[in-house]
Amino acid sequence: MKFFNELGTLVKENIRDYGMYIALFVIMLTFNFMTNGMFMSSRNISNLLDSAGYIAVLAVGMTLVIVIRHIDLSVGYVAGFLGAIAAILLMRHGVPVYIVIPIILILGIVIGLFNGLLIAQLGIPAFVASLAGMLIFRGALLQVTEGTGTIIVQNASFNALGNGFIPAITLVNDRHLLTLIVGLVGICFYIYGEFKTRHDKLKYSFEVVSPSIFALKLLFVSLIIGYITWILAGYNGISWTVVIVLIVTIIYHFITTKTVLGRQIYAVGSNAEAAHLSGINVKKVTYIVMASMSMLAALSGILYTARLQSATTTAGMLFELDAIAASYVGGVSSAGGVGKVTGAIVGAIVMASLTNGMNLLGVGISYQYMIRGGVLAGAVIFDVLTRKKGK
Numbered sequence: 001m002k003f004f005n006e007l008g009t010l011v012k013e014n015i016r017d018y019g020m021y022i023a024l025f026v027i028m029l030t031f032n033f034m035t036n037g038m039f040m041s042s043r044n045i046s047n048l049l050d051s052a053g054y055i056a057v058l059a060v061g062m063t064l065v066i067v068i069r070h071i072d073l074s075v076g077y078v079a080g081f082l083g084a085i086a087a088i089l090l091m092r093h094g095v096p097v098y099i100v101i102p103i104i105l106i107l108g109i110v111i112g113l114f115n116g117l118l119i120a121q122l123g124i125p126a127f128v129a130s131l132a133g134m135l136i137f138r139g140a141l142l143q144v145t146e147g148t149g150t151i152i153v154q155n156a157s158f159n160a161l162g163n164g165f166i167p168a169i170t171l172v173n174d175r176h177l178l179t180l181i182v183g184l185v186g187i188c189f190y191i192y193g194e195f196k197t198r199h200d201k202l203k204y205s206f207e208v209v210s211p212s213i214f215a216l217k218l219l220f221v222s223l224i225i226g227y228i229t230w231i232l233a234g235y236n237g238i239s240w241t242v243v244i245v246l247i248v249t250i251i252y253h254f255i256t257t258k259t260v261l262g263r264q265i266y267a268v269g270s271n272a273e274a275a276h277l278s279g280i281n282v283k284k285v286t287y288i289v290m291a292s293m294s295m296l297a298a299l300s301g302i303l304y305t306a307r308l309q310s311a312t313t314t315a316g317m318l319f320e321l322d323a324i325a326a327s328y329v330g331g332v333s334s335a336g337g338v339g340k341v342t343g344a345i346v347g348a349i350v351m352a353s354l355t356n357g358m359n360l361l362g363v364g365i366s367y368q369y370m371i372r373g374g375v376l377a378g379a380v381i382f383d384v385l386t387r388k389k390g391k
Helices: 002-013 015-034 042-067 075-091 097-121 126-144 156-163 177-203 211-233 240-258 260-270 272-277 282-308 319-329 341-361 365-390
Strands: none
Touching: 015 341, 042 075, 042 156, 042 211, 042 240, 042 260, 042 282, 042 319, 042 341, 075 097, 075 126, 075 282, 075 319, 097 126, 097 156, 097 282, 156 240, 156 282, 177 211, 240 260, 240 282, 240 341, 260 272, 260 282, 272 282, 319 341, 319 365, 341 365
């Protein structure tokens, strides 16, 4: 009884962190039941994760932007425009992939720094500055694609970023061996990280959960990682899109949780004036976050263009709204100062799962938009209620 009481208290006190995982679990379980197991099939889960990849990358950057109480509406068409530039460099100018990708990422950083200049230096509201950017890059995308043109990308290495998978090595009972190894390594790193975090907290006399709850958490998360990798191993294994998303997540999770810059970002989001008075360069943080956002938009454009194997005039449309939705569903606070990179990834998967599941059930597009809008509204209401409860 004591164990269940402690578990209930833990979930209740951390409902903001655990709520999104519970929602994802319920959504997946419901759709799997309604589609007679089709939803959790290896092929469908692989396609779902790949389709969520470019939005997940955007959601990571958008989470940090919202954390510092700004917004960036330009990221969708920045992604579309830079994806088209990548296609032009590859197909019309014959530039190698290993040169194109750094060029596109650097262009993204430059665009972000310009946004930072407008917001931090000139004091233009982020909504207005990014709205202007959205219109500019929408026009730029139409210009470079010549209004109605589609630029076909015939480059196997580039297209593999959106459609390729890690090498198979060999198969074990029709399962992708390297994917299983990656999953096992991931579980080991997760367990090591959790033990290290617990050890550090105990070292400085911080409160930690009981050993039984800690063991349950390790077992539960390890089973989820193992199950997902087992499913993916049943198709073509882990895609390069998923690998890229994982790398972005690990890097940004480290930055936001283990570095001075990460603490400064959350300090600025909690109270910019107090952060300034404590010696934090608020303008510098704004520059870095906006540059990071546009760089991730560039990466998102690369992934999307590679997935479609072409650059189109509609690329990037509504990407920014999907990223914002994923961020809020993932637990970022509209008041700023609260939000996790891992939450953004889960939020992107939640939104992608809703779309994928409704498509499998044959739900009309009109109802899909209404349901997704309701989920977003529910996430914001949840944020407001949990903040009020915490006061």
